[in-house]
Every structure is written in C-alpha cells, then in structure tokens.
Amino acid sequence: MKIATWNVNSIRTRLAQVIDWLGENPMDVLCLQETKVPDADFPRSPLEELGYHVYISGQKSYNGVALISRQPMSDVSVGFAPVLGPEKVGEFDEQKRLITGIIDESRIISVYVPNGATAFSDQYYYKLSWLKLLHEYLQNMLDKHEKVCIGGDFNIVPDERDIHKKVLPSDEITGTTEPERQALQEIVELGLGDAFRKFTSEGGHYSWWDYRHQAFKKKRGWRIDHFYLSPTLYQQATSCTIDVTPRKLPKPSDHAPVIVEF
DNA sequence: ATGGCAGTTCCTAACTGA
Numbered sequence: 416m417k418i419a420t421w422n423v424n425s426i427r428t429r430l431a432q433v434i435d436w437l438g439e440n441p442m443d444v445l446c447l448q449e450t451k452v453p454d455a456d457f458p459r460s461p462l463e464e465l466g467y468h469v470y471i472s473g474q475k476s477y478n479g480v481a482l483i484s485r486q487p488m489s490d491v492s493v494g495f496a497p498v499l500g501p502e503k504v505g506e507f508d509e510q511k512r513l514i515t516g517i518i519d520e521s522r523i524i525s526v527y528v529p530n531g532a533t534a535f536s537d538q539y540y541y542k543l544s545w546l547k548l549l550h551e552y553l554q555n556m557l558d559k560h561e562k563v564c565i566g567g568d569f570n571i572v573p574d575e576r577d578i579h580k581k582v583l584p585s586d587e588i589t590g591t592t593e594p595e596r597q598a599l600q601e602i603v604e605l606g607l608g609d610a611f612r613k614f615t616s617e618g619g620h621y622s623w624w625d626y627r628h629q630a631f632k633k634k635r636g637w638r639i640d641h642f643y644l645s646p647t648l649y650q651q652a653t654s655c656t657i658d659v660t661p662r663k664l665p666k667p668s669d670h671a672p673v674i675v676e677f
Numbered sequence: 678a679t680g681g682c683a684g685t686t687c688c689t690a691a692c693t694g695a
Binding site: 449451531538572 | 684686692694695
C-alpha cells in the first residue's frame with residue numbers, strides 16, 4: 416500500500432499539479448493539508464474522475480485537510496471530538512486540521528499541526544495544547560489495537576539532522592524548540608515510528624523550503640512533513656521517500672510530498 | 678545589499694505561514 420502526504424498550500428491553486436503528480440505517482444491514499452477551501456467549494460470532481468474517493472474537512476482561507484483514496488474508506492471522521500468527545504475538545508475542532516478513515520484494516524490520518532507563529536506566543540501555546548490532544552487521540556486508537564498510519568505537516572523539526580542550519584535552543588525558532596520536540600517525542604513514545612528514519616539516518620533531507628531567499632535552490636530546508644506508523648505497519652514498511660520534483664515546478668507549494676509504502 | 682514570497686479575503690493591506 417502506497418500512502419503520500421502533501422501540504423499543497425491551497426488545493427485550488429495546486430489542483431493541476433496534484434492531478435499530474437497522481438498520474439505519475441498513483442497512490443492508494445493521498446493525505447492533503449492546507450487545502451484552504453470550504454467543503455462546498457472543494458474541487459472534488461476532477462479527483463473523482465481519476466477514480467479517487469474524496470474525504471474533506473476544510474474552512475475558508477486557512478488550514479483544511481483531505482484524504483484522497485483509491486478505494487472507499489470506512490469510519491471516516493473529522494477533528495478530535497468523534498474520538499475524545501466534545502467536552503474535552505472544546506474549541507480545538509474549530510480549525511480544520513484532522514481527518515481519518517480506515518482502509519484495508521489500517522487507520523489513515525491526515526494531520527495539519529498548528530504552525531505556532533513566534534516561539535512562546537499565544538499561537539505557540541495553542542500548538543502545544545493541540546499536540547496534547549493529538550497525543551490523547553492517538554492513544555485512544557492504539558489502545559483499541561488499531562493499525563495507525565498518521566501523515567502530515569507536523570510543523571516540528573525532530574532533530575538537528577532535519578534542518579539546514581545549526582540551531583541553538585536560545586535561537587527560539589518555532590518548530591525547533593524543546594517543548595515542541597518533547598510533545599512530538601511523547602507522541603512517538605506511544606509506540607509509533609518515524610517511517611523516514613527507518614530507511615535514512617543521515618541529515619540533509621527536507622520536505623519544506625521557504626519561498627523566500629531561493630531557499631530551495633540553496634538547499635535550505637526543514638523536514639517537517641512526517642509519517643508515523645504503529646509497530647506492525649512500521650515493521651511492514653518497505654520505503655519512505657520525499658519527492659522534491661514538484662517543488663521545482665513554477666508556482667509550487669512550499670512543501671514536497673512524502674511517500675510511504677508498506 | 679538594491680532586494681531577494683505566496684496564498685487568502687467583505688480590510689488590494691493585513692493576516693498567516695514555519
């Protein structure tokens with residue numbers, strides 16, 4: 416089974432690139448983030464005409480996630496509330512950042528973790544709180560012995576190999592701070608494995624490059640788009656790669672797709 | 678170092694992004 420994750424930075428702007436990419440790289444499931452469109456306006460028919468099933472959770476301007484699946488998915492749900500209950504989740508489902516469904520007995524999750532703006536800002540603490548809910552959400556699924564594959568834009572650089580420059584804790588760069596890495600580590604310690612790191616241990620592999628300063632050309636990127644797999648799927652994984660080809664196109668997303676196979 | 682982004686919106690200027 417081949418699953419990809421891609422933060423497309425607006426599905427309407429990137430639709431032709433997504434269709435072309437799927438033509439070259441057929442996937443069982445494509446997890447999308449930053450679709451930036453309300454559900455009623457999502458361009459579902461062009462994808463359905465390619466033979467995919469489309470599951471979406473979007474909003475105007477910001478955020479938005481989707482699952483594009485070759486086979487129909489079962490038990491599709493959006494946000495934390497269907498798993499954690501509305502009382503615990505409160506306002507945290509207002510931003511559309513999470514969608515899940517089951518295919519071939521595996522639970523696939525497309526996630527868009529909050530950016531966090533400036534380190535230690537209100538948005539930064541929102542990100543940490545959101546990650547705590549994600550931890551509980553995944554724990555719930557793993558407790559039910561589900562096979563879990565979560566892919567998406569985590570907006571966290573796991574370690575020093577995953578960013579082009581030397582970063583000191585005192586730099587306080589959002590995405591690299593200790594509390595964020597700790598929050599991600601606690602998620603990993605639920606029993607999930609970073610699929611990319613099963614196959615590649617050296618640094619210098621990135622999934623996001625700033626649009627400014629010719630960052631892509633200068634190879635100044637961050638690896639912030641990840642797949643985490645529960646033990647059985649991690650064991651069964653045969654590859655995990657980043658496809659930088661779409662990042663070279665005119666008007667690209669600032670993120671490249673990541674592909675896992677198991 | 679002159680300036681070196683992109684997407685969205687009831688603010689074509691202000692915001693978010695990471």
